[in-house]
Amino acid sequence: MKHSALLRSACVTAFLGLALALPAHAGTYDVSVDSIRIDTGTFKKTGIGYNGSQTPTILRFEQGEDVTIRVKNNLRETTSIHWHGLILPFDQDGVPGISFNGIQPGETFTYRFPIEQAGTYWFHSHSGFQEPDGAYGAIVIAPKGGERIKTERDYVVQLTDKHPHSGAKIFRNLKSSADYYNRSQRTLGDLIEDSRASGFKEALKERRMWGAMRMMSTDVEDVQGFTPLINGESTQQNWTGLFKPGEKVRLRLINSSATTYFDVRVPGLKMTVVQADGNDVKPVVVDELRIAVAETYDVIVQPGQAKAYSIIGESMGRTAMVRGTLAPQEGMVGPLYQMRPQPLLTMADMGNMMGGMDMSDHDMSSMGDMADMGDMAGMDHSGHDMSAMGDMAGMDMSPNPAPAAAPATSEFYAPGSGLIPMAANGGKFLGYEDLAAAKPLYQDRAATREIEIRLTGNMERYIWSIDGVKYEDAAPIRLNYGERVRFKFVNETMMAHPMHLHGMWSILDTGKGAYDPVKHTVNIAPGTTVYTETEVDAPGAWAFHCHLSYHMAGGMFRKVIVTGGPA
Numbered sequence: 096m097k098h099s100a101l102l103r104s105a106c107v108t109a110f111l112g113l114a115l116a117l118p119a120h121a122g123t124y125d126v127s128v129d130s131i132r133i134d135t136g137t138f139k140k141t142g143i144g145y146n147g148s149q150t151p152t153i154l155r156f157e158q159g160e161d162v163t164i165r166v167k168n169n170l171r172e173t174t175s176i177h178w179h180g181l182i183l184p185f186d187q188d189g190v191p192g193i194s195f196n197g198i199q200p201g202e203t204f205t206y207r208f209p210i211e212q213a214g215t216y217w218f219h220s221h222s223g224f225q226e227p228d229g230a231y232g233a234i235v236i237a238p239k240g241g242e243r244i245k246t247e248r249d250y251v252v253q254l255t256d257k258h259p260h261s262g263a264k265i266f267r268n269l270k271s272s273a274d275y276y277n278r279s280q281r282t283l284g285d286l287i288e289d290s291r292a293s294g295f296k297e298a299l300k301e302r303r304m305w306g307a308m309r310m311m312s313t314d315v316e317d318v319q320g321f322t323p324l325i326n327g328e329s330t331q332q333n334w335t336g337l338f339k340p341g342e343k344v345r346l347r348l349i350n351s352s353a354t355t356y357f358d359v360r361v362p363g364l365k366m367t368v369v370q371a372d373g374n375d376v377k378p379v380v381v382d383e384l385r386i387a388v389a390e391t392y393d394v395i396v397q398p399g400q401a402k403a404y405s406i407i408g409e410s411m412g413r414t415a416m417v418r419g420t421l422a423p424q425e426g427m428v429g430p431l432y433q434m435r436p437q438p439l440l441t442m443a444d445m446g447n448m449m450g451g452m453d454m455s456d457h458d459m460s461s462m463g464d465m466a467d468m469g470d471m472a473g474m475d476h477s478g479h480d481m482s483a484m485g486d487m488a489g490m491d492m493s494p495n496p497a498p499a500a501a502p503a504t505s506e507f508y509a510p511g512s513g514l515i516p517m518a519a520n521g522g523k524f525l526g527y528e529d530l531a532a533a534k535p536l537y538q539d540r541a542a543t544r545e546i547e548i549r550l551t552g553n554m555e556r557y558i559w560s561i562d563g564v565k566y567e568d569a570a571p572i573r574l575n576y577g578e579r580v581r582f583k584f585v586n587e588t589m590m591a592h593p594m595h596l597h598g599m600w601s602i603l604d605t606g607k608g609a610y611d612p613v614k615h616t617v618n619i620a621p622g623t624t625v626y627t628e629t630e631v632d633a634p635g636a637w638a639f640h641c642h643l644s645y646h647m648a649g650g651m652f653r654k655v656i657v658t659g660g661p662a
């Protein structure tokens with residue numbers, strides 16, 4: 096078991112307020128930003144880490160505490176820390192160019208803000224590509240009065256996608272050729288196979304449509320060839336959390352990847368989801384869940400046997416997998432599992448793009464066939480590259496049970512989408528529609544206005560934008576303090592975008608009214624329209640962007656200005 100150092104320094108003070116019974120804490124924390132060597136067991140590189148380590152720092156706060164965080168920049172370039180998901184004054188939010196000027200080399204910047212909320216969050220650099228290069232850590236905030244659901248063990252499980260290339264190099268390569276890192280381009284063999292399934296003419300027509308969009312049905316992940324890590328450790332390095340049989344274990348899942356969504360499961364155990372993006376939800380028992388980039392989920396598992404259980408994170412595009420271990424003692428290794436077949440995007444994932452294209456000769460009756468393309472992924476995987484799977488010892492080669500015949504439908508995926516997830520054991524896969532707030536955070540009231548946000552892009556030039564306009568050319572989105580804004584997200588691209596609004600909550604419309612779940616990051620799948628509402632309760636300038644690092648850098652970013660304030 097490896098604990099990250101708790102970095103609470105000297106002056107943790109407790110004092111009693113004048114007439115208050117509750118003590119208020121004030122903690123001071125030190126974080127250094129360092130150039131480090133990163134070793135994944137398969138490759139080494141230089142990167143950036145907090146407190147000199149590739150093991151992510153965990154900051155532990157208490158709800159109601161006033162924190163002072165001194166951030167020392169030991170890099171030769173400017174840096175910043177953004178407190179992802181924390182509600183705080185805008186000038187403490189840590190986004191250079193929006194909320195402050197960044198932290199200069201050698202400088203120690205002091206953040207001060209009150210901790211109003213509880214739950215699992217994280218922090219990361221908002222400068223350049225420092226976050227993909229390793230600048231991320233975890234935040235765990237204990238609620239006043241202790242955790243609502245008691246567990247014997249409590250672990251952060253922070254996922255990332257460590258690539259041998261630096262973030263800056265990856266972005267340059269994507270700009271020069273958007274499919275630079277797509278190692279799964281479809282071949283002539285695939286075309287012949289498609290032709291057998293749907294006829295040559297149909298297969299060729301479908302191929303031409305993808306070509307017209309400068310997209311491929313394998314464009315699920317922009318960047319392949321990475322090594323996924325749990326808490327800074329690869330499958331080989333095997334991050335391990337200990338338990339005694341029968342204990343309840345809380346896993347605080349955080350996706351700190353640059354671009355990778357993970358499907359997470361603990362084979363042999365049910366996961367009870369109790370929190371999403373830091374907020375308590377009504378418990379949902381699932382076999383697997385998908386965590387979009389920047390999201391967090393708290394799940395509780397209860398390993399009953401004195402054996403090693405695996406925590407499996409399988410990338411949404413099925414190009415990489417990571418295994419950590421829950422074990423009754425040190426040195427045990429959870430089993431490995433075979434990676435499932437790659438999903439292929441379907442015409443359904445083009446949904447919103449079709450309006451902009453000449454589809455006049457497209458026979459819509461064939462859409463049904465195309466929606467079935469996902470099935471073809473199961474046809475032949477003799478050429479499937481298993482090299483990413485590392486140590487095969489202890490691998491469970493028993494085939495995955497057949498997935499449920501009909502994938503669950505969800506309004507959060509286009510009908511027939513190639514991305515609709517299915518649990519590896521054929522059981523329950525968490526969907527956004529399953530999320531309900533444990534307690535309403537806000538009164539349910541009608542929105543005062545609606546703002547449409549079209550997520551747009553041009554794959555050929557690797558430009559990502561909102562409403563067809565890049566960040567540099569865009570006017571800020573202006574909101575008024577006290578209003579309740581309804582955002583309508585229309586994804587016109589074939590990629591999923593995890594949209595993150597700083598400083599204010601996004602209430603995800605799942606049709607539950609006051610019990611709609613409250614998040615800081617909302618995934619918008621291809622071909623879908625998703626609604627969120629925000630109580631505009633935080634004055635100042637805020638960032639609003641896709642959390643895929645290279646989409647954000649490509650222009651899918653807006654400044655939000657909230658004018659007015661409390662009377």
Ligand SMILES: [Cu+2]
Binds near residue numbers: 559643646647651
């Ligand atoms: Cu994006």
